[in-house]
Amino acid sequence: MAASGSLVLAALVTAPSVQAAGSAPDSKPTIVLQRVPVPNTDREMGMGIAEFPPNAAKPRHAATGPELCYVLEGDVTVQLDGQPPKVFHAGETFRLPAGVVHVTRAGPAGAKVVAAWVHTPGQPFNLPAPN
Template sequence: MNSLRCVPLIVAVLITLPSANAGEKAPDAKQTVVLQRVPVPGTDREMGMGIAEFPPNAVKPKHKATGPEVAYVLEGEVTVQVEGRPAQVVHAGESYRMPANVVHVTSAGPAGAKVLATWAWVPGKPFNIRARN
């Protein structure tokens, strides 16, 4: 009988314990693995193609690309948040495009994501530039 009196106390303690995830920062997205780069004839630009992998709930912090991008979600889903616009959730089998110099945040869903990305850039210059918060 005395053990039953402890149940409310145990429940109260468990409820008040901080969550293991509380206050934790979302993991960063992994570096994009470049699969191929080819020159664009008659320009100073190069086309690139790569795979971006996002662990579950990973975030690629606020940034902008110096060239246009087109991305196709192979697995999972990503949310693309462009400043001043509603968030866009892109699922496996769907694609999105991002014009050059548009500040945005890309984050993965709870299952993570794998994205095939293509882009145009000027070799030797930075492509992704972190934006200020």
């Protein structure tokens, strides 16, 4: 199920994560393609690509700005805290609001996602969620 289009932009996790014993491998860090100031604001837009090896996950985290993502390859399961998981396939989009704790996980074939974000320059793109 694709999310409706939006001007809201953001990214998946951009920092590597610590892998818990017995858990799926972590995804690779997001490759940041470009960052540009948003005119007449104190915000910055960026775009990146996140690659997930098969069954890799980005542990619980919350983005500091809203995210808009497009699945280029494979399948990605996204689970927001307190909600059931949703699976997005190649060609579908999903968006995540700022501050909402979530987990993203690739399917057995891995996944590639292009992501765009808006955040405050100098701030991290995301923060790890407490366990």
